[in-house]
Amino acid sequence: xxxxxxxxxxxxxxxxxxxxxxxxxxxxxxxxxxxxxxxxxxxxxxxxxxxxxxxxxxxxxxxxxxxxxxxxxxxxxxxxxxxxxxxxxxxxxxxxxxxxxxxxxxxxxxxxxxxxxxxxxxxxxxxxxxxxxxxxxxxxxxxxxxxxxxxxxxxxxxxxxxxxxxxxxxxxxxxxxxxxxxxxxxxxxxxxxxxxxxxxxxxxxxxxxxxxxxxxxxxxxxxxxxxxxxxxxxxxxxxxxxxxxxxxxxxxxxxxxxxxxxxxxxxxxxxxxxxxxxxxxxxxxxx
Amino acid sequence: xxxxxxxxxxxxxxxxxxxxxxxxxxxxxxxxxxxxxxxxxxxxxxxxxxxxxxxxxxxxxxxxxxxxxxxxxxxxxxxxxxxxxxxxxxxxxxxxxxxxxxxxxxxxxxxxxxxxxxxxxxxxxxxxxxxxxxxxxxxxxxxxxxxxxxxxxxxxxxxxxxxxxxxxxxxxxxxxxxxxxxxxxxxxxxxxxxxxxxxxxxxxxxxxxxxxxxxxxxxxxxxxxxxxxxxxxxxxxxxxxxxxxxxx
Ligand SMILES: Nc1ncnc2c1ncn2[C@@H]1O[C@H](COP(=O)(O)OP(=O)(O)OP(=O)(O)O)[C@@H](O)[C@H]1O
Ligand SMILES: [Mg+2]
Numbered sequence: 064x065x066x067x068x069x070x071x072x073x074x075x076x077x078x079x080x081x082x083x084x085x086x087x088x089x090x091x092x093x094x095x096x097x098x099x100x101x102x103x104x105x106x107x108x109x110x111x112x113x114x115x116x117x118x119x120x121x122x123x124x125x126x127x128x129x130x131x132x133x134x135x136x137x138x139x140x141x142x143x144x145x146x147x148x149x150x151x152x153x154x155x156x157x158x159x160x161x162x163x164x165x166x167x168x169x170x171x172x173x174x175x176x177x178x179x180x181x182x183x184x185x186x187x188x189x190x191x192x193x194x195x196x197x198x199x200x201x202x203x204x205x206x207x208x209x210x211x212x213x214x215x216x217x218x219x220x221x222x223x224x225x226x227x228x229x230x231x232x233x234x235x236x237x238x239x240x241x242x243x244x245x246x247x248x249x250x251x252x253x254x255x256x257x258x259x260x261x262x263x264x265x266x267x268x269x270x271x272x273x274x275x276x277x278x279x280x281x282x283x284x285x286x287x288x289x290x291x292x293x294x295x296x297x298x299x300x301x302x303x304x305x306x307x308x309x310x311x312x313x314x315x316x317x318x319x320x321x322x323x324x325x326x327x328x329x330x331x332x333x334x335x336x337x338x339x340x341x342x343x344x345x346x347x348x349x350x
Numbered sequence: 351x352x353x354x355x356x357x358x359x360x361x362x363x364x365x366x367x368x369x370x371x372x373x374x375x376x377x378x379x380x381x382x383x384x385x386x387x388x389x390x391x392x393x394x395x396x397x398x399x400x401x402x403x404x405x406x407x408x409x410x411x412x413x414x415x416x417x418x419x420x421x422x423x424x425x426x427x428x429x430x431x432x433x434x435x436x437x438x439x440x441x442x443x444x445x446x447x448x449x450x451x452x453x454x455x456x457x458x459x460x461x462x463x464x465x466x467x468x469x470x471x472x473x474x475x476x477x478x479x480x481x482x483x484x485x486x487x488x489x490x491x492x493x494x495x496x497x498x499x500x501x502x503x504x505x506x507x508x509x510x511x512x513x514x515x516x517x518x519x520x521x522x523x524x525x526x527x528x529x530x531x532x533x534x535x536x537x538x539x540x541x542x543x544x545x546x547x548x549x550x551x552x553x554x555x556x557x558x559x560x561x562x563x564x565x566x567x568x569x570x571x572x573x574x575x576x577x578x579x580x581x582x583x584x585x586x587x588x589x590x591x592x593x594x595x596x597x598x
Binding site for chain 1: 398400403428429431432435436438440443444445454457458459504507508511
């Protein structure tokens with residue numbers, strides 16, 4: 064009798080979970096489908112390869128695509144090496160003491176700072192104090208601050224998951240700590256470190272607030288020629304299209320088109336990173 | 351030649367080795383036997399300073415390898431470990447190819463000569479009685495080998511850097527009888543060039559391969575003598591009890 068009731072409760076719980084799971088997936092598909100449905104109409108070769116015209120009701124978003132790519136590359140070039148090195152330091156080198164705890168705490172705090180505040184800070188430091196102006200450099204630096212904690216964290220976790228026996232085996236052959244980390248530990252941790260990179264790409268390409276005061280141009284149909292140039296960026300362009308065009312109704316399809324491009328871009332980069340990750344993973348396969 | 355003098359070793363408060371003095375001659379195989387937890391591995395790890403990696407340990411006394419006081423401040427630990435090879439109980443090949451596993455020690459030594467490396471890899475694999483089984487798949491992952499083969503790979507890995515001392519912590523406990531006898535023959539032949547210390551729980555193995563045997567119990571060296579003497583006519587009652595299986 065009691066067994067039966069227990070079983071029924073379990074069945075009910077599972078049914079509920081399954082329903083919720085399906086619901087989440089359905090919601091996701093709905094959002095994606097909606098954007099594809101609304102945006103696909105304006106996608107054309109011209110849309111992807113020319114700048115906006117006619118008060119943003121015509122033309123395309125090419126400068127914004129290029130701008131976002133610049134920002135993704137720029138911020139990851141800065142934050143990936145820095146973050147990985149910081150992660151290696153705290154995980155492998157620093158004595159497990161007060162300092163490391165403090166660094167961990169600060170990293171977590173950094174991760175918790177709202178991105179608009181980061182944007183403000185970036186503007187003060189990079190744009191004004193250091194005099195980079197509204198530029199790819201200033202924007203990339205600001206975005207770097209945003210993703211640094213992600214990269215440090217995933218690096219630490221990736222390193223920690225490499226079994227200790229490998230290090231011991233390496234030391235026993237006379238390898239130094241640096242050699243052990245570079246030749247045995249890092250190659251094994253790399254696939255997991257790539258996860259941090261994937262997460263960062265999504266974050267960087269989608270953020271609007273940090274680039275608002277540091278790089279993003281409202282309307283700039285030409286391409287950047289140096290890292291000190293401002294650029295358009297997809298998320299900000301989307302924001303502009305939705306809120307401040309001359310003819311909001313006419314720009315609505317352009318907005319959905321931009322959203323679609325942004326999503327597809329993030330998807331492609333993620334798939335690329337996953338591909339790299341899997342290839343690395345295969346190379347260090349274990350059983 | 352390696353030598354320990356009045357060694358006391360502590361894991362935090364735990365007194366793991368108690369006043370141990372012991373000298374191992376070159377070109378001999380010394381077996382360390384004793385019940386589980388008596389400190390054999392700890393003692394072995396003194397000689398390549400692997401205990402340094404464990405936090406909260408303390409050492410009193412002195413250790414010499416080839417006449418050098420290895421805990422002296424002037425000693426470079428990485429250099430020491432190139433002279434004192436170690437084979438662990440559990441095989442721990444790196445997630446690299448078979449070739450790269452053996453070449454690893456050479457590469458971290460800064461050796462770049464491809465011909466020399468290839469030659470040394472082959473010699474070492476032959477030395478570890480593994481060459482015939484792997485010569486056609488040197489590029490394959492080390493994880494495609496069986497446990498026993500992996501252990502011989504780890505032995506080959508240690509041999510590649512031409513150490514003068516070889517420490518082996520229960521190297522055959524994961525091997526099948528055929529590999530085990532191969533390893534035992536190997537140990538026997540290697541003593542021509544090395545000072546070998548082997549920890550084993552297998553009494554037959556100790557009596558087969560070693561020239562001298564040290565019996566440990568509860569962190570103390572109870573008896574240390576020629577292997578024949580230890581197994582045929584031990585001086586201490588504890589030793590007698592242990593080797594006849596009445597204890598531990
Ligand atoms: N890293 C460590 N931290 C604290 N105590 C340790 C550590 N390693 C070993 N010990 C303790 O030191 C004692 C000796 O351990 P050791 O591994 O040297 O024994 P052993 O003779 O090799 O045993 P076995 O035959 O089971 O391998 C044991 O009581 C063990 O609990
Ligand atoms: Mg042991």
